[in-house]
Amino acid sequence: MTQLHREVDVVLVGFGWTAAILAHELTQDGLEVVALERGGWRDTPTDFPTTHAPDELRYYWRHEMFQETAQETQTFRNRRGQTALPIRRWGSYLPGVGVGGGGVHWNGQTFRFLPSDFLARSHNEDRYGPLPDDMTVQDYPVTYDELEPYFDQFEKLCGISGQAGNLRGDIRAGGNPFEGWRSDEYPNPPMEMTFSQHRFAQGAHDMGLHPYPGPSANMSRGYTNPLGVRLAPCTYCGFCEKFGCGNYSKASPQTTILPIVMQRPNFRLRTYCDVLHVNKDRDNTRATGVTYVDAHGDLHEQPAQIVILCGYQLSNTRLMMLSGIGEIYNPATGEGQVGRNYTYQVMSGVDVFYDDAYTNEYIGAGALGMVVDDYNGDNFDHSGLGFIGGAYIACWTTNARPIENQPVPEGVPEWGAEWKSALRKNFLRHTSLSVHGASMAHRENYLDLDPVYKDRYGRPLMRMTYDFTVNDRRLSEHITPIAADIARGMGGREIKVNSLDSSYDIWPYQTTHNTGGTIMGASPDDSVVNRYLQSWDLHNLFVMGAGAFPQNAGYNPTGTVAALTYFSARAIRDQYLRDPGPLVQA
């Protein structure tokens, strides 16, 4: 028997960054909002205080912060025709679970996409001619200028530490000269850089590049955000990504919004509630609410006037498929939108080893780094290169956690006496550069439902079909050697280049930047949601997150995800509540 709840104005599915932002924005107008989170409540003093937080085995290797694959996973294959097999233990990416979602265990690298990233098709075709037919790249239906106030709002919420490079058109030394215009400075100054960043900045500067401090959600000083919530200075402990911050030094829903939202009388949070599907009315024009399972295995129905999917991109996309909303993409015909334009991130890197200098990289923070954008987006001339998009090159010093990092030079075996000796010599005398590349959409990279494997409720797992494309490989082949040149200028003994030279492998960790699948666009013929993240099919259904990206840029996604969320919240408050219906006419 399904237990029926009283109808509310808004139900939020999942309770990470996007849901926390929406809960705050929408409760301001007096709407009654309920959030359903499949994991439990988590907070700093109870779940990751400083006395427990620096525990590499527990949080990373035993997945304390991540979804259990037993609860939800995907099947994976590189291409059509192969048999997809389930991801049994997470590797390449690490979806979060619990209150705060991935916002608890992220690094805090908080970028804005470039203005041209939002015009990936039109801008590149204007400059370089038509794209290949199999590149299903398309423009975002929203521009950088429209999102600028919301980037600014999120940066102030989080207390981002950084240095402006383009203040209302005025190019500032020391910042990123390629960035889109900013209406204001970063709310906090950059973090303190360490030895490795100084060497990187010197090496990049010597090559005529433009190093700037990575925008960081780790606090460079104590900060009180516009909601009145206070964050503490970062202590550079080196336990950021994959960990909760015990110090209140990393912006997360817990440290920026939840202390306010939880006390709003018109907000309720229910934990251990796993949403099974979105319910629709008989005419297929409106969502009527959601059905979920609670911790006891009992079924519930939560009716709502507005349903907003706020889970991770992979969960949101699957929930659309399982709810029968829209048509699932078929690469053979090119028809269907749900699951189309799945993209990721194209990563490579360079290690630098020193003889005499100690990098001491255990002194680090998730977003402590220097970055160059000279080869990101369309900041350089792509004529004759055969690819579009770019990558940032950065020297982040995030950590030297020893289960995760065993830096040894080229040619050293992976175990035994020689490995041990090399590790002992190099562990504290090593740094690395990352090349963080854009991932352009391709008609053969997509998500759909698996025909074989089922979850614990007997519902199909989602199937991922993905490999690096010609564009990805050319991009990486062009930019990785530039990173190697910077690395050679950093005064080390030797470098090691880690190229992207094989098929996408689901095991080694790369990034948790899965994007696309519920993409935003100009019409129902090219997308799942409109520019306000409103479903084309059900006007009272909104889908947040990086699933909205038509393709991924060469940056970490959270800044853009949050800006799109605020943009959507503004449209719901100003337009939708006044006149519920499609905000864009199809």
Next chain:
Amino acid sequence: MQQGHLGRRSFLRGSLLGFTALVMPSALRALEFGGANMPWSAGAASPPYAGITDARYFAASEYAMVDAITARIIPSDDTGPGAKEAGVADFIDHQLAGFYGRGQRWYMQGPFPEPLETQGYQAPHPPAELWRTGLAALEQHCRDNHGAGFAALEDDTQDDILRAMEDGEIDLGSTNAAQFFDFMREMTIEGFFCDPVYGGNRDMVGWRMVGFPGARYDYRDFLHHNGASIDMPPVGLMGRPAWTRQ
């Protein structure tokens, strides 16, 4: 309040009540936070738990093999203590006796066809079973081809066998040798570098070997090290031996 703009609310309720029951809010209190029911609580914390008990999984013969294998992956030599001194076999023994050994958080439903190299862990066994099956097959291989069990073989022979496993050149029947080797290596590294609370990294020998200061939480005084060595003794979640009166 703008909810009036959202239209009528009664349209659904009538039809749904036919097969559902309306729950009273009191029945949901345990799951629901908000209003007077805030989730935060004072004086409560969630300490480490995974594998800190004394529970064990291996039989004595298996334990001896694991001790020998991990001692080749991270040997004791003139660069310092290795896996044996760090208690890596004990660490693995404790881990496999718990939720990790059971693969409790993993999706373990079949079928299990031959995987692509890019498809990650596809053994039909959760970790504890993988070790048991793999160790038995490896022991049989050693007796068949080298006339003795793994633990009794010379160091060089043991290294050759492990290298062949790593390269997938040994047939261990239903166990994928390369995948089993990778898993053994991974858990050896975990046991060498984990917090000592989990039974490995005994006396912090792993952290001392590489110079990792452990579970410290504030390095602001050292940000401007400028490439100099920082000599800092490691600390675990339970402190360090020098803090405890003997």
